[in-house]
Amino acid sequence: MCRASLPFSATWKLYLERNSRCNVFRRIGTAGSTWWSPQCAAVRQGIVDMMHRALREPEVKSVVICGQDGKFCGGADIREFGAKMSGPPLVPMIHMIEAAAKPVVAAIEGVALGGGLELALSCHYRIAHSKARLGLPEVTLGLLPGAGGTQRLPRLIGVPAALELITTGRHVTAAEALQLGIVDEVTDQNAVDAAVKFAQSVEGKSLDARRIGTFPCPRPPDLDAVFEKVMKEVRRSARGAIAPVTCVQAVHAAVTLPYAKGMERERELFSTLFTSGQARALQYYFFAQRAVSRWSTPSGARWDTSKPRPVRKAAVIGLGTMGRGISVSLAQAGFSVVAVETQEKQLLEAKQAVSGMLERDAKRRGAPLAHGNIKYSCSLKAAADVDLVIEAVFEDMALKKAIFRQLSAICKPGTFLCSNTSALDIDELASQTQSPELVVGMHFFAPAHVMKLLEVVYGPRSSPEAVATAMQMGKKIGKVSVAVGNCRGFVGNRMLKPYLEQAFFLLEEGATPEQVDQVLEEFGFPMGVFKVSDLSGLDVGWKVRKADGLVVPDSTGKSARIQGGRRYSPLGDLLCEQGRFGQKTGRGWYQYDKPGGRVAKSDPWLHRFLEEYRARHGLVARRIDQQEVLERCLYALINEGFQILQDGIAAGPEDIDVIYVLGYGWPRHRGGPMFFADMVGLDKVLDRLERYHQLHPDVPGLKPCSLLRKLAAGGCPPIHRWREVIQKPHSQL
Numbered sequence: 001m002c003r004a005s006l007p008f009s010a011t012w013k014l015y016l017e018r019n020s021r022c023n024v025f026r027r028i029g030t031a032g033s034t035w036w037s038p039q040c041a042a043v044r045q046g047i048v049d050m051m052h053r054a055l056r057e058p059e060v061k062s063v064v065i066c067g068q069d070g071k072f073c074g075g076a077d078i079r080e081f082g083a084k085m086s087g088p089p090l091v092p093m094i095h096m097i098e099a100a101a102k103p104v105v106a107a108i109e110g111v112a113l114g115g116g117l118e119l120a121l122s123c124h125y126r127i128a129h130s131k132a133r134l135g136l137p138e139v140t141l142g143l144l145p146g147a148g149g150t151q152r153l154p155r156l157i158g159v160p161a162a163l164e165l166i167t168t169g170r171h172v173t174a175a176e177a178l179q180l181g182i183v184d185e186v187t188d189q190n191a192v193d194a195a196v197k198f199a200q201s202v203e204g205k206s207l208d209a210r211r212i213g214t215f216p217c218p219r220p221p222d223l224d225a226v227f228e229k230v231m232k233e234v235r236r237s238a239r240g241a242i243a244p245v246t247c248v249q250a251v252h253a254a255v256t257l258p259y260a261k262g263m264e265r266e267r268e269l270f271s272t273l274f275t276s277g278q279a280r281a282l283q284y285y286f287f288a289q290r291a292v293s294r295w296s297t298p299s300g301a302r303w304d305t306s307k308p309r310p311v312r313k314a315a316v317i318g319l320g321t322m323g324r325g326i327s328v329s330l331a332q333a334g335f336s337v338v339a340v341e342t343q344e345k346q347l348l349e350a351k352q353a354v355s356g357m358l359e360r361d362a363k364r365r366g367a368p369l370a371h372g373n374i375k376y377s378c379s380l381k382a383a384a385d386v387d388l389v390i391e392a393v394f395e396d397m398a399l400k401k402a403i404f405r406q407l408s409a410i411c412k413p414g415t416f417l418c419s420n421t422s423a424l425d426i427d428e429l430a431s432q433t434q435s436p437e438l439v440v441g442m443h444f445f446a447p448a449h450v451m452k453l454l455e456v457v458y459g460p461r462s463s464p465e466a467v468a469t470a471m472q473m474g475k476k477i478g479k480v481s482v483a484v485g486n487c488r489g490f491v492g493n494r495m496l497k498p499y500l501e502q503a504f505f506l507l508e509e510g511a512t513p514e515q516v517d518q519v520l521e522e523f524g525f526p527m528g529v530f531k532v533s534d535l536s537g538l539d540v541g542w543k544v545r546k547a548d549g550l551v552v553p554d555s556t557g558k559s560a561r562i563q564g565g566r567r568y569s570p571l572g573d574l575l576c577e578q579g580r581f582g583q584k585t586g587r588g589w590y591q592y593d594k595p596g597g598r599v600a601k602s603d604p605w606l607h608r609f610l611e612e613y614r615a616r617h618g619l620v621a622r623r624i625d626q627q628e629v630l631e632r633c634l635y636a637l638i639n640e641g642f643q644i645l646q647d648g649i650a651a652g653p654e655d656i657d658v659i660y661v662l663g664y665g666w667p668r669h670r671g672g673p674m675f676f677a678d679m680v681g682l683d684k685v686l687d688r689l690e691r692y693h694q695l696h697p698d699v700p701g702l703k704p705c706s707l708l709r710k711l712a713a714g715g716c717p718p719i720h721r722w723r724e725v726i727q728k729p730h731s732q733l
């Protein structure tokens with residue numbers, strides 16, 4: 001319901017209020033903030049009715065539109081998109097506001113995003129609070145601004161600036177919005193009062209020059225070159241996402257067509273995106289990122305019943321690459337940090353490196369330096385009085401165990417002990433301490449101060465309080481934290497294993513690293529599996545495989561291709577034996593111009609090596625098509641994802657999808673591996689896995705997991721209903 005306050009010095013304030021029928025408002029209202037949606041039929045109806053009244057009543061001279069409780073508008077309720085839309089449509093409403101004969105001023109507090117900013121752009125003036133954020137983030141939801149945003153913004157701020165904002169979806173501060181010309185005034189005071197004052201000051205003045213829809217769109221002199229350049233750049237960075245490209249087409253229409261035709265084109269383009277699978281994927285992902293904070297464990301611990309303990313002081317043990325990045329993240333978030341490195345030389349180097357990282361970041365963000373928050377020490381004893389420790393030494397169980405034993409004796413009672421490990425057993429570490437309930441894993445991704453993902457790993461003995469504290473800590477340092485169970489590789493790295501394995505097998509059967517990488521990059525990964533392997537170092541996996549006893553010759557002295565009855569590819573081991581560790585040695589699956597080089601070039605040596613390898617093992621190379629490469633790599637990974645859900649290691653498909661998008665470069669516009677499986681069709685994924693498993697019975701990773709079978713047998717329920725099957729093992733839905 002909308003209500004207008006009575007004339008306020010002949011200016012109406014059009015309050016856009018809480019509405020019980022508007023889901024978004026209710027949902028956000030519960031979270032303590034206020035929001036309304038122009039997509040919400042009743043709110044739109046309210047605006048239309050109030051505008052009609054305001055224009056009719058002679059004593060009303062101007063109108064101010066504002067949100068309730070300090071929030072202007074976050075845009076359309078995307079949950080409403082699936083349902084049948086009712087109420088007055090948004091675009092005619094926006095046209096009616098722009099055409100009004102009395103000045104309409106938007107008082108922007110909090111956020112004006114998407115449809116919210118489009119509404120503000122239809123007003124004749126915009127006054128923003130200094131803390132407000134504005135933007136057209138539709139592209140991040142697989143859409144384009146569909147209520148005139150692509151036609152009005154370039155008319156207001158010019159084509160290059162509008163293109164940048166619309167194709168990236170970037171939010172701008174009020175100060176930047178003023179500089180760009182999006183708003184007319186910024187205030188530190190009450191923005192509604194300022195807008196009312198402003199409205200009164202322009203009463204009676206001509207509005208001819210204030211209706212953005214009537215402006216000619218500024219035409220860059222080198223129009224074609226501008227659009228060509230932007231399109232090229234957008235296509236390159238979009239990696240197959242269609243929304244950014246469509247946004248450029250819509251802005252192009254603003255320059256080349258009259259306003260009304262441009263609006264038609266905008267609507268046409270919006271409609272194609274609206275029904276696209278990519279929009280579905282991106283909107284699913286938007287909610288998935290929020291859903292992961294509502295964690296639960298198989299033992300019944302939950303986000304809403306587990307209270308985190310406050311952490312003020314934290315220690316980081318081990319200042320290699322990971323420890324440095326973690327220290328930077330903690331210091332930037334305002335934690336008091338004790339950074340410990342027992343090797344003096346390393347400690348000095350780390351101190352310099354961390355300071356440099358903090359300085360560069362402070363400069364980039366224009367923020368104060370966080371140096372003072374870090375104290376360095378070469379003794380573990382410095383961690384005696386901290387609330388939480390993050391151990392970040394080498395991935396070596398014996399070393400980590402020794403450190404946990406010492407920490408357990410040194411730290412004050414109640415200190416949480418966390419390990420930054422990518423695969424090791426949290427329970428084994430916990431068993432070294434006096435209080436195993438205080439132990440959790442915190443798996444950061446490199447570079448730790450940049451990557452947004454954090455896997456919070458709970459062991460069977462971790463207390464709900466420890467999980468809640470690590471999750472909250474992750475949030476405070478700006479990470480998206482996902483709670484996962486304890487198993488080899490947790491979620492991310494566990495799923496990576498069958499994916500990598502398939503890539504190796506494909507090489508044995510006739511593919512090349514270039515071919516496999518190209519297929520994966522065309523799918524949308526920033527880098528194919530072999531390029532990533534060269535980047536992270538082939539020796540990392542080699543070390544693990546050696547420790548697992550996999551790197552052994554067979555009875556004929558050749559490297560074994562069967563281990564424990566399963567197919568095994570020793571290709572990676574053989575490359576390492578040649579000293580080819582990837583980028584760092586200048587040779588790996590590709591060649592580089594020098595050790596540390598970044599540009600991967602095809603290597604004839606590698607091709608000869610593969611041929612010789614196949615000949616040695618009696619393998620006949622065959623032609624492998626793109627579909628097989630993609631299906632074998634991705635479906636093996638997805639199959640492991642189902643196994644992880646079945647084992648209760650991840651609580652739901654959203655957890656896996658967020659981990660894969662944020663940590664492993666899975667293209668966001670494909671939603672994540674589990675969403676992708678849902679889009680492809682679970683029955684189809686099952687069918688293909690069955691086929692590949694028939695052909696490769698010695699590859700257990702291709703044997704369809706029973707949860708996948710069950711979901712397919714249950715009629716392939718949509719992804720939001722999978723939890724019902726996972727949580728109730730006997731449910732048929």
Ligand SMILES: CCCCCCCCCCCCC[C@H](O)CC(=O)SCCNC(=O)CCNC(=O)[C@H](O)C(C)(C)COP(=O)(O)OP(=O)(O)OC[C@H]1O[C@@H](n2cnc3c(N)ncnc32)[C@H](O)[C@@H]1OP(=O)(O)O
Pocket residue numbers: 024027028031033035074075076077078079090091111113114115116118137138141143144145146147149270271274275286287290291
């Ligand atoms: C077939 C042919 C059809 C043709 C149809 C033609 C129709 C033409 C008309 C088209 C009109 C288009 C209009 C417009 O261009 C489209 C849009 O506006 S799309 C939306 C753009 N807005 C956004 O992307 C903003 C997204 N949200 C945020 O950035 C943030 O949530 C926030 C608003 C800044 C608030 O942040 P926080 O305070 O941190 O809170 P949370 O993020 O945790 O959110 C709280 C809660 O709210 C849910 N929520 C947030 N935004 C939306 C939304 N846009 N829709 C639905 N729900 C939303 C969020 O999920 C949280 O809930 P939870 O998930 O935790 O339950």
